[in-house]
Amino acid sequence: MNQHSKIYVAGHRGMVGSAIVRHLLSNGHPAERIVTRTHTKLDLTNQVDVNQFFAIENPDQVYLAAAKVGGIHANNTYPAEFIYQNLTMQANVIDAAFRNGVQKLLFLGSSCIYPKLADQPMREDALLTGPLEPTNEPYAIAKIAGIKLCESYNRQYGQSHGVDYRSVMPTNLYGPGDNYHPENSHVIPALIRRFHEAKVSQAPSVTIWGTGTPKREFLYVDDMAAASVHVMNLPQATYSQYTQPMLSHINVGCGEDVTILEMAQTVARTVGYTGPIHTDPTKPDGAPRKLMDSTRLNALGWQAQVGLEVGLKVAYEDFLARYAA
Template sequence: MPKIYVAGHRGMVGSAIVRNLIAKGHDPSRIIGRTHAELDLTDQAAVRQFFAIEKPDQVYLAAARVGGIHANNTYPAEFIYDNLMVQANVIDAAFRNGVKKLLFLGSSCIYPKLAPQPMSENALLTGFLEPTNEPYAVAKIAGIKICESYNRQYGTEHGVDYRSVMPTNLYGPGDNYHPENSHVIPALIRRFHEAKVNKTPTVTIWGSGKPYREFLFVDDMASASVYVMNLPKAQYEEHTKPMQSHINVGYGSDITIAQLAQTVGKVIGYTGQIDFDSTKPDGAPRKLMNSTLLKTLGWNPSVDIEEGLSIAYQDYLKKVLE
């Protein structure tokens, strides 16, 4: 049984990957992870030492500095620097220590702001990025290109097989519910829950409510990640290209932010009024992923938005009660 390192194993995606691996019969003792306090992935020497000692067979690179529009606007330097360093350090140390299989998790924000919808893999680097999260997007694009470059240079001689998956907007257990630095779903869950508890008559949402967004439950993302990691190399390469090897992972349909807010309110049981502050930024008008390639390879999501939000809300309530 392979020894698997999940970078970011306590994050929302990383912990879901660990759950999926264990559910599939992997020995928990063969799945390794390190907290930030135990291993700073921006520290090249520490990362190299970790890989030299642990010698994992597979790596899921799910560690990243992440956040919503506010966080991306407020901390652009940290978003580009930390993510670039983490990716470069982990991927290079994996190669230096004989790791043949690695999966890098990117983001849908790699695509141009006005990319044709739904966004397909070949839209990468065809236009300008969304300004509010450009530093994060540039770092994620670099991660894809690092994987492709190591495959290109070391694939034949060393058997390097580093793959990339691009998730749409994720949500679910383990999310970040910070009042300012969270993504849209956890932010809405917190806001609607507090409004319900405090009997607040109106909840105001950032933006016009008109942009469309696609959302994928995090355990579906974990399922897709493990699926792509374990696809036979010939099958994977048959459907990808050496310098365009990433695969989109989406739900397959999107909803407006206004529809999302109404659904969150329904799941939580909030009965007040929902308003929208159009003076706040909307971000990209639409970000629907074209996940045809992944479906062609045999994977489909299983959790719809209302079921996923119900599970996410229960997770939030546990955190509130802790």
């Protein structure tokens, strides 16, 4: 990347896409060289429109952060939308990028690509070694397909066309720009909203889904953005030392995990709710543990910077600003 690179950030209004734009701008990339489109201006599931957009804009780099996302409830309720929309968006953007001469693309996936009972911490080579977590299998399959799309274009067109499409697999993300929907959000924004509303209403207690025992790793979204830009701009020779043609993705995590109950307790302290917290074992837990092995990325010169309590404080401030509005 240089100051003249024209960069398209797909999904710039989402939590990760907006963080990538912030990171690019804070590192001096000119705003006029960053291309974005809202969903109303460009529907990424429309192949014709996506091809036309790439032909007109002709970007040098693409960050593919656009996706249909949600927590356990949303994945269970809308499996058809999760697999169809994500498959279609990925295929349209990656193929249009290739057909319009884009050599550098970064695809953002998810830690749910790994088997439900994968060895912990989860290494990149655990991919496709066992059954997926059933509650988010359609979304996971779509993300695996995105990785394989990038790998396939690299294999077929890497030498002849200079194609260099990379993939990063983040752990659970949180931070400014998150989705606080009462039913379709991920665990941290759902907990922030629930504990805030419990504090305001002076609820006698709060009940969280599941047993509270599953362990999860959480990464502040601006750390994810920094990792994405870092991986995108690594020299090919450096990047290829830690990947192979059939294992092109890299994990992005902080290296630490907590139980869901511990996370709920931390969020409650951040929000200022002091009542008791109960668990509901009748609700699904998801995978028992999801901790990423980020050894490869660490060896490539990146480390997470924002601790959980600091990140949660900023996330709650973001919630208050947007919730009040």
